[in-house]
Amino acid sequence: MSRVREGALAVGAPAVVGVAAVVLWQATVTGLGIAAYVVPAxxxxxxxxxxxxxxxxxxxxxxxxxxALGLLVGTVAALVAAGVSAAWRLAADAANPLVTATAVVPIVCLAPVFYTMFGTDAQTARVVVAAIAVFVPVYVNTLRGLRTVAPVHRDLLRAHAATPWQATRHVTLPGALPFFFTGLRVASSLAVISALVAEYFGGPVDGLGKAITSAVASSRYALAWAYVVGAVVTGLVFYAVTTLLERLPDAGGSPSARR
Structure with a gap:
């Protein structure tokens, strides 16, 4: 019964806060007569x-x-890079400056450059922007997870003459999974944001970024916000999918890691 109550509270509390925020928003816009170009009702x-x-x-x-394509490409690249860096210290030291530079560069500003490289009639630039944004959080968290092995576990495996592959399979990888999924959850939202913002800088006339720009240009501010709602829902779907993947049986390692 307590689990049912906890579940209802977990769902009900955000719902109540959300409804209250919308009601307050509507009342404020209506009561103060705020213009639609400032914020629509x-x-x-x-x-x-x-x-x-x-x-x-x-x-x-x-x-x-x-x-989604950017998330897939960025995640695969980050996993490969993290695996190499964890196994080879020199590779990690060499990659650190590049990863740091990638983390601080406003990556969406590279969208015009990528449109020049790949063409304005292709979606490639948007995928690359999303992939680069995804790479950093997945790489950093996965690398930390691969390096987080308790000394007692390492000693126990050595005492049982475990091979490097056995140690990796039974200790290193399960221990790294919670870190990986933490990075993936962050990256899922970044992928949507980066792909959307990259649409503002050119490319094919599709996607939410272009739609928001067109709606604002034609003074259809409520429609622009409707597209923003679409962006919010898209981001929530990505986050929910990655959270569900983490909660799959044995996906997050220990039961505590999957909570």
Whole structure:
């Protein structure tokens, strides 16, 4: 019964806060007569969203496709790099400056450069931007996880004459999984944000970024916010999927790591 109560509280509390925030937003905009170009009322946003649901969904799918590809490419590259760095200290020392530089560079500013490299009629630049944004959190967290092995476990494996592969399979990888999923959760949101922002700088006329720009340019501010809602939902879907992957049986190592 306590689990049911805890589950209801976990779902109900955010829902109540969200509804209260929307009601306060509507009351503030209506009561103060705030212009739509400053911030539209939630009722107007909901009306535009309902009237253009298919268009918003199509734009969200375009952004989600690029974000998913970027997430996949960036994650695979980060896992390979983290594995090499964990096994070879010199590689980690050589990669540190590059990873640090990548972390501090406003990566979306490279979108115009990538459009020049790959062409403005291709989605490649958006995928690359998302992949680079994903790389850093996955790499840093995975590398830390691969290096986090309790000395007692290492000594126990050595006492049992375990091979390097056995030690990696039974201790190192399970211990690194919670760190990997932490990085993946952060990266999932970054992938959506990076892919969306990269759309502002050019490329094919699709995706949420272009849709928001077009709506604002035509003074359809409530519609622009409807696209923002689509972006929020897309980000939540990505985050929820990565969270569910972490909660799969044995995906996060110990039961405590999956909570």
């Amino acid at each position: 939630p009722a107007d946003i909901a009306t535009e969203l309902a009237a253009n649901l298919q268009v918003v969904a199509t734009a969200a799918f375009g952004t989600a496709r690029n974000a």
